[in-house]
Amino acid sequence: MPAPVILWFRRDLRLADNPALQAALRSAAPILPLYVLDETPDLRAPGAATLWWLEKSLAALAADVEARGSRLILRRGPAERVVADLARETGASGVCWNAVFDPGVPARDARLAEALAAAGVEARRFNGGHLLSPDKVRTKTGGQFSVFTPYWRAARPLVNPGEPAPAPAALPAPADWPGSDRLADWGLHPTRPDWSKGFKDWTPGEAGAAERLDAFIHGALKSYAGDRDRPDREGISRLSPYLHFGEISPKACWRAAQAAALRGEVPDAQVDKFLAELGWREFNANTALAAEARGDAPEKVNVDRRFDAFPWRDDPKAFAAWTRGMTGYPIVDAGLRQLWTTGWMHNRVRMVVASFLTKHLLIDWRAGETWFWDTLVDADHASNAGNWQWVAGCGADAAPYFRIFNPVTQGEKFDPDGTYVRRWVPELARMPAKLIHAPWAADKAILSACGVTLGLTYPHPIVDHGVARQRALDAYQSLKADR
Ligand code: FAD
Numbered sequence: 001m002p003a004p005v006i007l008w009f010r011r012d013l014r015l016a017d018n019p020a021l022q023a024a025l026r027s028a029a030p031i032l033p034l035y036v037l038d039e040t041p042d043l044r045a046p047g048a049a050t051l052w053w054l055e056k057s058l059a060a061l062a063a064d065v066e067a068r069g070s071r072l073i074l075r076r077g078p079a080e081r082v083v084a085d086l087a088r089e090t091g092a093s094g095v096c097w098n099a100v101f102d103p104g105v106p107a108r109d110a111r112l113a114e115a116l117a118a119a120g121v122e123a124r125r126f127n128g129g130h131l132l133s134p135d136k137v138r139t140k141t142g143g144q145f146s147v148f149t150p151y152w153r154a155a156r157p158l159v160n161p162g163e164p165a166p167a168p169a170a171l172p173a174p175a176d177w178p179g180s181d182r183l184a185d186w187g188l189h190p191t192r193p194d195w196s197k198g199f200k201d202w203t204p205g206e207a208g209a210a211e212r213l214d215a216f217i218h219g220a221l222k223s224y225a226g227d228r229d230r231p232d233r234e235g236i237s238r239l240s241p242y243l244h245f246g247e248i249s250p251k252a253c254w255r256a257a258q259a260a261a262l263r264g265e266v267p268d269a270q271v272d273k274f275l276a277e278l279g280w281r282e283f284n285a286n287t288a289l290a291a292e293a294r295g296d297a298p299e300k301v302n303v304d305r306r307f308d309a310f311p312w313r314d315d316p317k318a319f320a321a322w323t324r325g326m327t328g329y330p331i332v333d334a335g336l337r338q339l340w341t342t343g344w345m346h347n348r349v350r351m352v353v354a355s356f357l358t359k360h361l362l363i364d365w366r367a368g369e370t371w372f373w374d375t376l377v378d379a380d381h382a383s384n385a386g387n388w389q390w391v392a393g394c395g396a397d398a399a400p401y402f403r404i405f406n407p408v409t410q411g412e413k414f415d416p417d418g419t420y421v422r423r424w425v426p427e428l429a430r431m432p433a434k435l436i437h438a439p440w441a442a443d444k445a446i447l448s449a450c451g452v453t454l455g456l457t458y459p460h461p462i463v464d465h466g467v468a469r470q471r472a473l474d475a476y477q478s479l480k481a482d483r
Pocket of ligand 1: 228236237238239240241243244277278279280281282284345346347348350351354372376378379380381383384385387388391
């Protein structure tokens, strides 16, 4: 029997459309599917919500692998050591994996590939997580794009989704299996307390991803461009955690959306908007990689270095009120409670709550980024840091700092009947639509008829919008004056 090949699953927890898996199959050798709970000390540790997701996703992958006559080997420790050890232990001739571009990972992978090569083991790396490898798209002069529109104009024609490679019917098994950890022993599911009860609507894993994509293509995609901003509607795909963990490839999403347009089921404009959002995911990865190449961790360093002098406030009480969804601004509170309960938040509301933190409360975007990192099931290094910097005004192609969302008008515009707020802030459920986004503007009789006592059943606003807005503008002016 030929020496086995290790198929190292990372953020590509799927069997279909997986270039590393296809390469392992082509080698015609027995395959050792491996997942490493990476404990490399200088890599950013995953947040709690993503660990919840990871456990379910690994269980699904293990079942899919077993259904094909194989096993998923689980090991933990610094991946560089674990992979090299397993190669030695099993006499593997090669290791195949799909690239991950998080800070520190490409350098670590390069070291590992070198060590494997020195031991006579071939490391084969592929791009399975992006439409285009993030290190590939450059300006005509070889520079870094800093604005999305020209980036996308250059990148989009390069996207070649190719033919999908279906999941194999079988995975060739080795004669002997190396030992594996038990998934349950990794303790990824929260127990003390179990805060994940509200995560029950998610189905992590490849089958859940395919179902989600199918439902979206035959449903919300048809009116995506208009409805994607409406948290009160099911107007988006909710594919982000599946894409983050690679349970579906972005190319599969691309193909499915384009096929719907070709069949004449969905207008081109709707499909183009969706593809452009996949483009933002690419742009963020591209920007994060460039930041890292400059030595700037994207979750720590302002892309616009003028913001290094920004007078952020230290206000633990206000930050705590924000994290708990107790700011007194209903759309903000609804978003943060949706996040805490389900591990996910609608994009429009992410923008509103991020703007509220950085502008109304003048709290450093890095505090919000860290909160999202721990609580989002789709917490993604490049997209989280990139979007936080975008909202805060200090990122690549950022929204100007002086554009300050008014949380009341944002609520009125994007949740006009208050459906979203009613769901997540039930203490306001009986408020009339006209007043639900500004309950303090209601007179006492209305509040009392709706069972609302401000300061008791629901907080007073922790800051006045007008005052906070002016304070933020002054802070921004001080930054400009300092220059
Ligand atoms: P859809 O609207 O259906 O879009 C399809 C896919 O396109 C998404 O799944 C996602 O992969 C990608 N996408 C859409 N919008 C963006 C965007 N603005 N930036 C990057 N990719 C995008 N997204 C993450 O995946 N992980 C994060 O950690 C993350 N943090 C964010 C933090 C803030 C402050 C903000 C404002 C946005 C953040 N986003 C993040 C982007 C966006 O909110 C989510 O990707 C989106 O809400 C996911 O929902 P969906 O899958 O239904 O998106």
